[in-house]
Amino acid sequence: MGLLTVLKKLKQKEKEIRILMLGLDNAGKTTILKRINGEDISTISPTLGFNIKTLVHNGYKLNIWDVGGQKSIRSYWRNYFEQTDGLVWVVDSADRPDRLEDCRRELHSLLLEERLAGASLLIFANKQDLSGALSYEQIEELLDLRSIQTHHWHIIGCSAVTGANLLAGMDWIVSDIASRIYMLE
Amino acid sequence: MANKSKSTRPQNVTPEMVLKYTKPTDKFLCPLSLNKYIEFLEFRIRDMESSKVVFEVKRPSVEINWKERDLSGGDELRTIAYTFPVDFLSYKTVGTTLVFAVCPEGIQNFRMIERHYFKGKLLKSFDFTFGYCIPNSVNTWEAVYSLPELTEKQVQEMVDNPGSTLSDSFYFVDDRLIMHNKASYSYS
Ligand SMILES: Nc1nc2c(ncn2[C@@H]2O[C@H](COP(=O)(O)OP(=O)(O)O)[C@@H](O)[C@H]2O)c(=O)[nH]1
Numbered sequence: 001m002g003l004l005t006v007l008k009k010l011k012q013k014e015k016e017i018r019i020l021m022l023g024l025d026n027a028g029k030t031t032i033l034k035r036i037n038g039e040d041i042s043t044i045s046p047t048l049g050f051n052i053k054t055l056v057h058n059g060y061k062l063n064i065w066d067v068g069g070q071k072s073i074r075s076y077w078r079n080y081f082e083q084t085d086g087l088v089w090v091v092d093s094a095d096r097p098d099r100l101e102d103c104r105r106e107l108h109s110l111l112l113e114e115r116l117a118g119a120s121l122l123i124f125a126n127k128q129d130l131s132g133a134l135s136y137e138q139i140e141e142l143l144d145l146r147s148i149q150t151h152h153w154h155i156i157g158c159s160a161v162t163g164a165n166l167l168a169g170m171d172w173i174v175s176d177i178a179s180r181i182y183m184l185e
Numbered sequence: 186m187a188n189k190s191k192s193t194r195p196q197n198v199t200p201e202m203v204l205k206y207t208k209p210t211d212k213f214l215c216p217l218s219l220n221k222y223i224e225f226l227e228f229r230i231r232d233m234e235s236s237k238v239v240f241e242v243k244r245p246s247v248e249i250n251w252k253e254r255d256l257s258g259g260d261e262l263r264t265i266a267y268t269f270p271v272d273f274l275s276y277k278t279v280g281t282t283l284v285f286a287v288c289p290e291g292i293q294n295f296r297m298i299e300r301h302y303f304k305g306k307l308l309k310s311f312d313f314t315f316g317y318c319i320p321n322s323v324n325t326w327e328a329v330y331s332l333p334e335l336t337e338k339q340v341q342e343m344v345d346n347p348g349s350t351l352s353d354s355f356y357f358v359d360d361r362l363i364m365h366n367k368a369s370y371s372y373s
């Protein structure tokens with residue numbers, strides 16, 4: 001990697017933010033990540049490990065980690081919690097009721113994790129372009145988001161296919177993290 | 186591991202040490218045979234302004250036999266000479282993507298440090314901790330970064346000195362060096 005010569009050194013004190021994107025398999029995590037980075041989204045295969053983007057957004061250095069969500073690899077998620085500033089939870093808004101129930105349970109068990117205690121939480125109610133998709137209000141209800149007292153959270157309806165609201169969501173989480181970091185200084 | 190002959194054992198090259206290097210190393214700092222952990226599958230470069238992939242190499246898609254990998258061979262296997270169109274020096278922002286497969290045992294802590302030099306001077310250092318890698322996983326990392334605007338003179342200098350732009354890539358598993366690759370870059 002990194003072949004091109006960069007004459008300017010990165011600023012020493014550049015702020016680094018770590019965002020972890022999780023959710024059930026097929027929710028659209030990888031598509032979202034590729035979409036917000038202007039990549040081709042026509043040939044995405046299931047993620048069999050992680051998929052990381054390191055980039056600069058609003059003056060911050062962002063590391064976004066998309067970790068595969070198949071049941072068989074969900075048990076590895078905990079290896080990626082350390083130092084997470086923001087959790088992006090991606091939901092397929094057109095998923096089956098039993099999967100949405102799985103989705104609620106997985107999310108609420110993550111919120112009990114000590115190492116995620118300080119993280120801002122963005123919920124992407126993805127696939128809003130599908131006619132069968134539930135609204136973000138319905139997802140909010142089904143996932144029982146109102147009961148969350150432990151994290152700053154925000155839900156937004158989006159579509160990785162049309163690109164709608166993806167940047168608005170990322171903006172929210174980055175700003176929320178940034179304001180907490182400033183408060184600590 | 187026991188602490189016998191600390192300074193002569195190549196396993197003792199640490200991240201802290203390579204982060205202090207100010208010029209390319211003369212030699213490879215570990216044997217090829219130490220890499221029992223990862224296999225590179227793809228490398229590509231994207232010009233972020235056009236979103237076009239401008240460079241791509243892929244490993245032929247044959248299954249990796251982790252038990253019987255051929256880790257013999259000479260240093261040519263870990264030395265790459267890239268030749269890029271001179272246009273590459275005019276990109277404002279690029280994304281470099283690395284795709285790699287991980288052995289059946291997985292990795293607790295994986296870290297990469299890459300040092301880029303021009304005419305023996307450090308230009309850029311990447312230091313990325315992947316941390317845990319899932320057994321048998323295939324993982325992707327894209328680093329998107331801006332490049333400084335080069336003056337015509339600087340571009341000419343790089344074009345005129347093929348092989349003076351060099352990099353050392355060091356890969357650590359649990360802080361032990363397991364792979365060291367070198368690359369040189371020419372523009373024409
Ligand atoms: N219609 C529609 N399909 C989507 C959307 N986002 C993702 N998909 C599709 O859902 C499938 C799973 O997407 P992927 O990104 O691999 O999900 P992941 O497992 O969460 O990473 C793919 O076929 C995508 O094309 C969306 O917003 N709308």
Ligand SMILES: [Mg+2]
Pocket residue numbers: 029030031045046047066067068069
């Ligand atoms: Mg995926």
